Amino acid sequence: MSLLIRQGRVVDPASRIDGVQDVLVVDGRIGTVGPGLRAPQGTQVIDAAGKVVCPGFIDIHVHLREPGFEYKETVASGTRAAAAGGFTAVACMANTVPVNDNRAVTDYILAKARVEGVVRVYAIGAVTRGLRGEQLAEMAEQAEAGCVAFSDDGRCVMNAALYRRAMEYALPFGTPLISHAEDCHLAHGGVMHEGFVSTDLGLTGQPAAAEDVMVARDIVLAELTGAHVHIAHLSTAGAVRLVRDGKARGVRVTAEVTPHHLLLTDEAVRDYDPNTKMQPPLRSNRDVEAVLEGLLDGTIDCVATDHAPHALSEKEGEFAEAASGVVGLETAVPLLLDRLVRPGRLDLSTFVARMSSGPARVLGLPGGSLAPGAAADITILDLERPFTVDPAAFHSRSRNTPFRGVTGTGAPIMTIVGGTVVTP
Amino acid sequence: MGWKRKDLLSLQDLEAAEIRDVLDTAGSMKEIATREIKKVPTLRGKTVVNLFFEASTRTRTSFEIAGKWLSADVVNFSASGSSAEKGESLLDTAKNIEAMSPDVVVVRHKASGAPALLARHLRCAVVNAGDGAHEHPTQGLLDLLTIREKKGHLEGLSVAIVGDITHSRVARSDIHGMKKMGITVTVAGPPTLIPPACQELGVKVSHRLEEAIAHADVIVMLRLQHERMESGLIPSLREYSRVWGLSLDKLKHCRPDVLIMHPGPVNRGVELSPEVADSRYSVILDQVTNGVAVRMAVLYLLAGSQPA
Numbered sequence: 001m002s003l004l005i006r007q008g009r010v011v012d013p014a015s016r017i018d019g020v021q022d023v024l025v026v027d028g029r030i031g032t033v034g035p036g037l038r039a040p041q042g043t044q045v046i047d048a049a050g051k052v053v054c055p056g057f058i059d060i061h062v063h064l065r066e067p068g069f070e071y072k073e074t075v076a077s078g079t080r081a082a083a084a085g086g087f088t089a090v091a092c093m094a095n096t097v098p099v100n101d102n103r104a105v106t107d108y109i110l111a112k113a114r115v116e117g118v119v120r121v122y123a124i125g126a127v128t129r130g131l132r133g134e135q136l137a138e139m140a141e142q143a144e145a146g147c148v149a150f151s152d153d154g155r156c157v158m159n160a161a162l163y164r165r166a167m168e169y170a171l172p173f174g175t176p177l178i179s180h181a182e183d184c185h186l187a188h189g190g191v192m193h194e195g196f197v198s199t200d201l202g203l204t205g206q207p208a209a210a211e212d213v214m215v216a217r218d219i220v221l222a223e224l225t226g227a228h229v230h231i232a233h234l235s236t237a238g239a240v241r242l243v244r245d246g247k248a249r250g251v252r253v254t255a256e257v258t259p260h261h262l263l264l265t266d267e268a269v270r271d272y273d274p275n276t277k278m279q280p281p282l283r284s285n286r287d288v289e290a291v292l293e294g295l296l297d298g299t300i301d302c303v304a305t306d307h308a309p310h311a312l313s314e315k316e317g318e319f320a321e322a323a324s325g326v327v328g329l330e331t332a333v334p335l336l337l338d339r340l341v342r343p344g345r346l347d348l349s350t351f352v353a354r355m356s357s358g359p360a361r362v363l364g365l366p367g368g369s370l371a372p373g374a375a376a377d378i379t380i381l382d383l384e385r386p387f388t389v390d391p392a393a394f395h396s397r398s399r400n401t402p403f404r405g406v407t408g409t410g411a412p413i414m415t416i417v418g419g420t421v422v423t424p
Numbered sequence: 425m426g427w428k429r430k431d432l433l434s435l436q437d438l439e440a441a442e443i444r445d446v447l448d449t450a451g452s453m454k455e456i457a458t459r460e461i462k463k464v465p466t467l468r469g470k471t472v473v474n475l476f477f478e479a480s481t482r483t484r485t486s487f488e489i490a491g492k493w494l495s496a497d498v499v500n501f502s503a504s505g506s507s508a509e510k511g512e513s514l515l516d517t518a519k520n521i522e523a524m525s526p527d528v529v530v531v532r533h534k535a536s537g538a539p540a541l542l543a544r545h546l547r548c549a550v551v552n553a554g555d556g557a558h559e560h561p562t563q564g565l566l567d568l569l570t571i572r573e574k575k576g577h578l579e580g581l582s583v584a585i586v587g588d589i590t591h592s593r594v595a596r597s598d599i600h601g602m603k604k605m606g607i608t609v610t611v612a613g614p615p616t617l618i619p620p621a622c623q624e625l626g627v628k629v630s631h632r633l634e635e636a637i638a639h640a641d642v643i644v645m646l647r648l649q650h651e652r653m654e655s656g657l658i659p660s661l662r663e664y665s666r667v668w669g670l671s672l673d674k675l676k677h678c679r680p681d682v683l684i685m686h687p688g689p690v691n692r693g694v695e696l697s698p699e700v701a702d703s704r705y706s707v708i709l710d711q712v713t714n715g716v717a718v719r720m721a722v723l724y725l726l727a728g729s730q731p732a
Binding site: 194195196198199200201202203204205207271272313316317318319320321 | 619625
């Protein structure tokens, strides 16, 4: 079985390719990339003229909610959403019920993914048992079972000594620790970013410093232990500065940023819509500018959506009591294409790198390039395709997006995993 | 001018002309309180629901009296604790109330933004009777009415608001209302009780009581909640009252015609010494009286100007 993608503009930053080429896929792997390729007998041909052909996009921060919260999302619905949004692989966080803090849960998630998953699924294990921040989870067994990283995402491991030991313990597996950097004392009670808008709205804020102090701590600990620490959903100017400085000094620190932290400020909270509530909260304009700058200069390695599905009933009431988090898998690519790539604030090649090779490198995953022999995970974009964000049309089980009704131009049109078209 | 709004959610939303409209209407409502028979038929056949999710005696009573003097049918619905604790969502509660066809729903809720949420979902008028630390617009209006009565005007006056600004919805409504009416506002309190970027609200921020009140025409003293101590924002009530409480001694350096206001209930001996609370400077009970008039005006403007 082979597949020929013809006449598309191939953008593969990892292979330093940007030009009109054909891509031949044979037996689920990239065969040849080059001009005017011949299609062997029985080849499926995809005309990609005028479109952009990229290495499959990878989202290393999603919540698939299974097991435990199947009413919000399942492995099946979440991976369908990923495929619809142009992602060929996702890595799912451990805050399920039961928590993914042992091999049995990892096995369950990965078995579900093999049977029902539409795109590739990687599991992230918990750092501490029950995400309680008290005792290490059985990371060795989890790594054996396939966990590609460890994180208590949703909570911060506040005990620095324990986190230090977690970093050391994980060293032999070559898996990074992913930090949800939030000092819970500084952030206590805060439901949005602390600043003029929180003052104006009478909502309790949490200062950017709640994130900054933890990013600083984690960089210091990474330096102490030699471990690789990855900062999840980095959102402040201060954290960008700290990571930039850490990288310059050779510390093994990487970082991701979400589309909402790139595109929205705390001004979006003004009408108390719980769909603008997330952790970390939407920040100031200065922070938004700083994270974009960090994404451009490579301080921030990748975009990750922090896709966090919640049911309508958890997102329609009082702001302070609503659940935190927004869905992102089906809106990330179109919004970033329209708001950042189209106006030239982020060049296409860097965008593709931060969506594919960047995340692959952070978690040490295969993929992220169209090099011959690589698995044929491919995302095809149409930069001229108009879109409207319509939550009712989401493949995700949840609709909690702050971008309802937003229109723009540029969208993923085809997602290919292992040579098979999986676009729903 | 004609009243155009469906709801009263904040003073930040209102134009100066609209505030003046409410104050003028309230001024004429005050006369009703002096009558032998305190009742006019203006809102006969209208239903006002007091939907209070947070304990409140005086505001609820004030709205109730206001509605009754205007002949509205006033129903009190008190849901103690949050709607979530009751197992019913705020929207469900509201939709149940709406199904009984009220004309005005008066909402008090601990969550900032709750009245705005209800206003979006309900066809009837919604009045914010205090939401979290956001706004308490009728309190802001009754403060303005009281100042205007006592001073004869608002423009050009100077007001100091003292105490826990961060957690005060009264402070926010006062600030927005007063700024729109041409009043200069200074807020003062320990830095732990001043919200971030507060000066962007268009006020001066002072960390010294004496400095803040020295030239003030009006001093608004805010209530200090005891939990501020437990959450580590101030060390003790004793120290707070020494540094930030208003005593006759500290008043010596103020203007001789200064007015002392307080939204109530007063913690005697904490933010106000008993002597100050009962002094000739205090207009705290006038505020309560004006509260009824302002709420009559608001109910009238929201429910009375529409066809029955």
